Amino acid sequence: MIPEFLFQLGIWNWLVFGLILLILEILAPGFFFIWFGLAALVTGALAFLLSSTAGFGWQLQTVIFLVLAIVFTLAGRRFFGSKSNDTGEPLLNRRGEQLVGQRGTLTEPIVNGHGRIHINDTTWRVKGPDLPAGTEIRIVAFDPVSLEIEVGLGE
Numbered sequence: 001m002i003p004e005f006l007f008q009l010g011i012w013n014w015l016v017f018g019l020i021l022l023i024l025e026i027l028a029p030g031f032f033f034i035w036f037g038l039a040a041l042v043t044g045a046l047a048f049l050l051s052s053t054a055g056f057g058w059q060l061q062t063v064i065f066l067v068l069a070i071v072f073t074l075a076g077r078r079f080f081g082s083k084s085n086d087t088g089e090p091l092l093n094r095r096g097e098q099l100v101g102q103r104g105t106l107t108e109p110i111v112n113g114h115g116r117i118h119i120n121d122t123t124w125r126v127k128g129p130d131l132p133a134g135t136e137i138r139i140v141a142f143d144p145v146s147l148e149i150e151v152g153l154g155e
Contacts, residue, residue: 010051014044014061035076039068096142099124103152109133110149117147 021037043065050056099119107123108116110131117126117137125146128137141148 011044011048014040014047014065018044031076031080035072036069039065039072042068096124096144096147099139099147100142101139103136103138106131106133106135106137114146117149 018037018040021033021040025031025033025037043061046064047056047061102119104117104119106115106126107118110126110128113127113130115126115128115131117124126137126149127146128149129151131137131151136152137149138152139147140150
């Protein structure tokens with residue numbers, strides 16, 4: 001069955017294969033299947049144009065497809081691949097880390113090493129020495145759960 005399929009490999013096989021790969025790219029985006037789909041479509045177009053040429057059998061069509069797939073994939077990665085997401089704001093979407101170094105006033109006392117502070121529109125859990133509400137503090141570190149603080153010395 002497979003040898004018969006390979007001997008009959010032609011324009012429609014390549015076009016259908018290319019369309020299937022392009023549909024796969026739509027269903028599973030990631031700029032991967034598109035290059036193979038385009039290579040199959042170009043191979044199908046070449047099969048249409050050169051079908052009457054002697055020696056343009058399934059072996060040459062397969063080699064052309066593989067070469068085009070490699071070329072398209074490398075070109076696609078070069079022109080569309082790994083763009084840097086450097087926004088100039090390394091702490092963007094890292095609100096807790098943005099607060100390190102800032103000063104504030106405790107809204108609740110710190111008891112047994114834990115308390116709360118209101119900064120901008122958010123109330124944060126803080127860890128530090130026991131302090132009364134209203135104390136000026138400085139944020140020195142951030143862990144995923146709370147801000148670590150120390151008594152803010154006037155600067």
